[in-house]
Amino acid sequence: MAETNDILEVAKMTISTSIKCNTVRGFIGWHSCDNICMDMHDVLDMCEDAFKRERYQESLEADTYVLVSGVKLASCADSSSGMLTDVIMRAFELIDLSTQTIAKLDAAMRKHALSLIIKEAKKKAFDGWDSWRYELLEKAVCLCDEKLAAKLEKLLDIFLEDIENDYMPEYKRQEDTILRYKLHRHLKGADAVKDELYANLYIREMCIIAVKDATDARNYNEAEKLCLEQIKKEDGRFYRNTPEDWNNILFDVYMQSGITDKQIEQAKKILLLGNEGFWDVLKRLYQSQGIWESQKPILLKELKQCKYSVCYRSVLVKENEKKLLLEAVTENPYNLFYYAQFLVMDYPNEIYELCANYIREQCAQATDRRLYKKVCKDLLQLIKWKGNATAKLLVDEFKATYPRRSALLDELQKVEKKL
Structure with missing residues (x-):
């Protein structure tokens, strides 16, 4: 393993070499992108090791280098596998770990860390990736005193100068508002900036912060009111797999209220x-x-x-409500073969009949060998469920009904061998 004071140079060499080796005719495909990401994870492992050795600045410098490299890669490579997002999220986690630690150290180290993050955030690599740019700057909030905060806000002002020509100006304004609020809250405390928070409740993240503050203060009526307002505002939209859907947040409020x-x-x-x-x-x-x-x-x-x-x-x-499940699939045979596996042992005749009707419909609509294979796959599944008699009846029926479908007849022969 490289010495920790060389970690940034190792990071640069590793990532640049990996990109060069995995670029084919000027393009980085998804497999090549994954190869680069694995090398980036190795670099982040070294960063984490450096952090554990209390080499916080070196770790932060290398972390941010990986982040910026990842953002650049997102603009030119096929990152559809999702591995690049994992790299970027991990880089953010390590950056946050470093800044939170450096925030407890002397002023010179805090100033150096803030300057580094500001320098990186200015880079053109983040153009078009505003969420990542502002997330990086958010990691610097904990480093700020009044003087350093002024430096950070000056940069934010620069980012807003040409906002009307931005692709999504309103999104950028909201990111700016959230970051400034978090900075002011860090400097002055939550109570001192409550008006600023409530003036911007139209921004989802700000409202979530307000709900959390109210819940932490055991002001459950206020937290409930905020959630109900947002639920009404979203007019019945519900994202059931998202923990931060307002209905889910409201349930958490009620849980904490007891x-x-x-x-x-x-x-x-x-x-x-x-x-x-x-x-x-x-x-x-x-x-x-x-x-x-x-x-x-x-x-x-x-x-x-x-x-x-x-x-x-x-x-x-x-x-294990099998009778009700049978009623449901009888009324609507949607995804029949999936649910049939739970029912066939208890209701074999009913399931054989349902499957037979379904297979008949599929066969009538099938027009090529690919679809015939699917029909025969269902027939084979019926045989596995000991529905041989039903399967044989269907095979004979299809041979008589569709004598000119040679591809179907060919596939049915394979089924007959299993009867």
Whole structure:
């Protein structure tokens, strides 16, 4: 391993060599991009080792070099695998680790670290990548005293000078507002800049900060009010897999408040919006009140009536409610073969009949060998479920109905060998 005082030079040599070796005719494909990313991860490993040895400045310099290299790569390489994003996120984590540590050290080290971050943030590599530019500058907030803060705000002013010609000026204004607020909060404290926060609640991140502040202060009514306003503003939009969806945030507020009735109400709402993860949440809440068995059938009925059938079926699988699941797939054979695996042992005849009808429809619509193979794949699955008689009936039916489909007949012969 290289000595830590040489880590920046090693980083430069490693990354530049990797880029050169993985560039083919001026282009970096996704596989080549992944190779470069693996080398970048190796460099970040060295940065982390340097940090552990308390070589904070050296680590920070190399971290930022990796970050800027990653941002440049994002503009010219096929980074669709997602590995480059992992590199950039890890670089940010290590930069944050270094700045948080340096913030506790002497003024000279803080000034040097801030100057480094400002220098890197100015680079053209970040043009078109404003979110990453502002995220880098955010890592410098903890380094600032009044004097250094003025230096940082001067840079922010420069970034805003030509904002009207920017591709997304409103987004850039919001990033600027958020960063300035965090800087002012760092210098003056949360209470002193509360008006600044509430003046900008139209920005999602600012409102999330306000909710967190209210929750931390045990002002749950205020936190609830803020969430409900945002839910109304978003007019029913719900991003069930996003923890920072307002419905999910509101549930967290109720959890911290300890008000069980509101937890149940909100958990039920989120479940009926299609987030099956809240089935277990509701189950625990009802069990704590001793009313789960009486509430379960009511909840299943409501869930069936909502428009999120996949959520309903997932719950039925989880709860081993096979009779209700059979009713659901009988009414709508969507993704039949997936759900049939949970039912075929208990309801073989019903499943064979459903599968037969489905396979008939698919065969009638099939027009080429690729689709015929899919039909025969379903027939083979039916045989695995011991539905040989049904499968044979279908094979004979298809041979009689489609005698001129030579490709189909060819594929059916493979099925007959398994009967």
